[in-house]
Amino acid sequence: MSEILREKKIKDIIDIILKTGKEFAPFVFVTVFSIKDALTRFGDNEITQNVYREHVTADIRLSKDKKSTSVSIDRFDVDYLKESFKKAIEILKFQKPDEDYPELPKSIDYIKELPSWCKSTSELTPEKRAEVIKNLAEKCQEKSLISSGIVSNNEGIIAIASSDGLYAFHESSKAKYSATVMDDNGDSGWVEYATNDVDNIDFDKATSLVINKAILNKSPKDMEIGEYTVILEPQAVSDILLFLSYIGFSTMKYYEGDSPFSGKLEQKIFSDKISIIDNAYNQINPGMPFDMEGNKKKQLEIVKDGVFKELPYDIKLSKKYNKVPTGHGFAYPNSNGPLCTNLQILPGKRKMDDIINSSDKCLLVTHFHYTNIINPNDLTFTGMTRDGIFWIENGDISYPVKNFRFTESIIKALNNIVEVSAEQEFASGFFGGGFICPALKIDNFRFSSKTDY
């Protein structure tokens, strides 16, 4: 289907919803989500699951006199819409007008030409995905190694529209290759690439990389817990950005007093080597050019040289604190406020090889597993290292080390920065989302317990 046809299909759904909705309320706001999602999963060197799903849903908000109600549905015939709306507007009777009810824009000027959707990604077939897996699995079988992971591709559409004439449409695609290779003892290597254009993934290179990493990680040595200088690879750094995005840089938490950075704008919160921006227009992983309230997404400079500079705003908080909406809002009424979803730690000047070569007595960490905030007051987080942690001595990777649990404050860690790498990667988080990160070399990073695996 051509782009025009794909958009027309969504527009037709929007039109019928707006028209029907107007019979029940003077203001109608609709968000349509369309997803086509294919994923082939493998384990123990064979394909174990293989799925394709498609779904179109609409979140519809009907508003009257600063009161509103919403429904989420996936059937769009007029009778069904009417029945749903009739039931939904009952709730208006029990509401008081919300003085914070946002006045949504009537039009939007946003950047439409983002390279977010790629034909090659949309055309990745189940046969092609199976080929990639076959290639990796056969190589692993030759070497008595075990592979597992996914090859996936999906396409998504988000369109917003209101009965006041607002309309915006965004289409994106994503391909992902994630592979773990391990020996019988579970000593493993891991790679993961997520990109809007599947042609950006060099499957052969990724395949040899993950096999080599698994071999490098064979027979890890036992090491004592304690504080070490670490080099966190970009995928490990992305976990830090995840918690910063929804706790540290949450505007609502900032004002409600449950962010550790409350009241600290214009103050130094991190090492001066750390600068963090939010940029939906980056080339590595372009995000949405508008938000769910219909505002154009702005680029933000959250932290500059360690100083806390600015926060995202939605319509409600911008009105309350006399700011301008930055295009980071979610659909009304959301209880989390605006959030940054395209965070990026700006890269440094030194190459990763150079950082490793100039390091002595430190640990190189591939990525983390199951991280979680244990104390939001100082952003202490915990998690396990996974798929390769290596001891560096005299500028060389000397040997692999058994996995550790770490328990460390993100604030302390980002104040103990030694180096920021020039290379950066898009890293998708364990619980969804993803950020662009360099590798970070950090002093005094605390490992708190050991494991046998």
Place this chain on the structure above:
Amino acid sequence: MKNLAEIAVNKCKILGAEYADIRIVEMKDEELRVKNGKISDVTNAVSLGYGIRVIVDGAWGFAASSVMNTKDIEKTAELAVRIGKASSMKINKKVKLSKEKPYIDRWNSPYMIDPFKVGMDEKLGLLFEIDEILRKDKKIKNAESYMWFNREHQWFLSSEGSFIEQELLRSGGGFSVTSSDGNTFQKRSYPASFGQYVQGGYEVIYGLKLIEGAEKTREEAIELLTAENCPSGKKDLIIVGEQLALQIHESVGHATELDRVLGLEANYAGRSFVNIEKKGNFKYGSDIVNIVADPTAPTGLGTYGYDDDGVRAHRFHVIKNGIFENFLGNREFAHEQIENFSRACNRAEGWINIPIVRMPNLSLMPGSYKYEDLIKDTEDGIIVSTVKSWSIDQYRYNFQFGMEIAWLIENGKITKTVKNPTYQGITPEFWGSCDAICNEDYWKFWGVPNCGKGQPGQRAEMSHGCAPARFRKIEVGIV
């Protein structure tokens, strides 16, 4: 529904599928939230669609769509078969399902009051009343109360002759408050960190005693602001309520899922320290530790008549007198643990997902202690309550948990409240240190409504029954 389902399965058979099933599911959700005196969210969501699952040339295929007509169902069936054929390009062994009896049956959760028919005035009225109590003190910066109701209507039809209709109804709610003195902040929740949910209707809400719990929850959040930090070192740990449920969930439930054990989750959620050789002989916990999987237990979130393989639910021991007995399994992996029948643990979220190995209700059986006696019997201990943070490694072996609140026990008496409690351990050592469990008077189901697993990610719900239990000499606090 049956007609459309038959069209799908027949089409798959014609196209060469050795096995096919279809799950048509209608989901209805209602969520109400009140935050700081205002309605912060009212969601009404309905979704209807189907997923077709096939085995072709010994390999799995699956396709799902929400377009419900003959033409599209046939198209989706064709796609499922094509995907199955692509899967067969790299398999080492053909999928072998355990032989199960086909069923034609209907099952539904019992309930008294249909929550979707209860008026908004009643529901919102209750939430506003709670909200008012919670915000009676200026130190409370944030109060949020909520309710959630879910009805899942499923039709399952397989090429082996099963046609099973099930209707599940889940209800629940809760609230939380955040206090702040300008420097630090603390959170308390009731009845559990993300609320308490069970199978049933609106009567569940009455049973939660939300109004009754509001004042105490508020006062505890304020008390925590000036409380001392949890000390660090080894202490006898008494775990109560939903925190013990989470401990069961993370360190027994996920650890004994057969797909993890077989390495099929190795890339994402991880594997397990429990392997096939450990079945029937591994000392998982102390002699008093009995953990039972029971999808037939009334009111559990993981209660069902049949799993999504169409296998009738049944009760079995995972751990018996401390020894590991059985994995959580399905038809596909039954032979891997040398069994010729399925453990009926295969479940999918909605219509859009394939069934995967899932915990049903999984519970720690009660012991003999009275709670008061357990405290009296503890010299240097700590009672921890309410989930705040959880993290466990890729082998379900090394874990660290944080809770909202804790109380120190000195010489058999509760002496003070402490904040930011944490504990850590190694799974079999930890369960091995369990030396006391309270009796059935204290035993209760705690609902987990949001357990994530798989790729694409999907959610499942289950309950864990438990009574307060004591674990000797556990590392607590952040060293």
